Amino acid sequence: MADSSFDVVSKVDRQEVDNALNQAAKEVSQRYDFKNVGASITWSGDTIVMVANSAERVLAILDVFQSKLVRRGVSLKAIDLGDKEPKASGKEYRLEGTLKEGLSQENAKKLTKLIRDxxxxxxxxxxxxxxxxVSSKSRDALQEVIALLKGAEIDAALQFVNYR
Incomplete structure (x- = not known):
């Protein structure tokens, strides 16, 4: 009998992130507590940029954006926000996030070690x-591995594809 296998990947649906960002931008533009504070959330190339006149407001924008991502089924681990501290420049605070695509070598090694151990x-x-x-003769073993990896503390959004 041939081995069964599946692939562990970390992909982000750019369209869903874009939709979440547009919804967040709309809410930020309409909400009373964001009026006249220079609050915005936009794409800058492949970077998501959140801007406001105080660190608290920037984090409030992030909160709005994250709730939109969750509602659209995008893992919050798919966005890399660095140290999550808004940077001040003059009277403006900014927070930038990038999309994380693909498993890093470090995460892939952590996962292989976890599966081995x-x-x-x-x-x-x-x-x-x-x-x-990930491959095995037993499909049940593969199911166990998927359950194990879902519970793993890995800083990446994992998906399991090509299950055969």
Missing amino acids: EGPKGVKAQIQGDELR
Whole structure:
């Protein structure tokens, strides 16, 4: 019997992020507490930029944006906000976030080690570029691995694809 396998990937639906950003921008432009404070959330190339006249308001914009992402099924781990501290320049505070695509080598290694140490016997994990291929003769073992990885503390949004 051939091995069954699946791939662990970290992909972001750019369209859903874009929709969430547009909804957040609309809410920010309409909300009373954001009037006349220079509050905005926009794309700048591949970076999401949030701007307001105080750190608290920038974090409030982030909160609005994150609630829109969650509602659209986008993992908050898919956005890298650095240290999450709004930077001040003059009277303006900004917070920038980038989309994280693909598994980093570091995360892929963490996952393979986790599968090796805690996963069922007979399961193989191979790093392939920015993906991880997990294979085994037993489909039940693969289900166990998926459950294990869903509970893992990894700083990436994981999806499981190509299950065969």
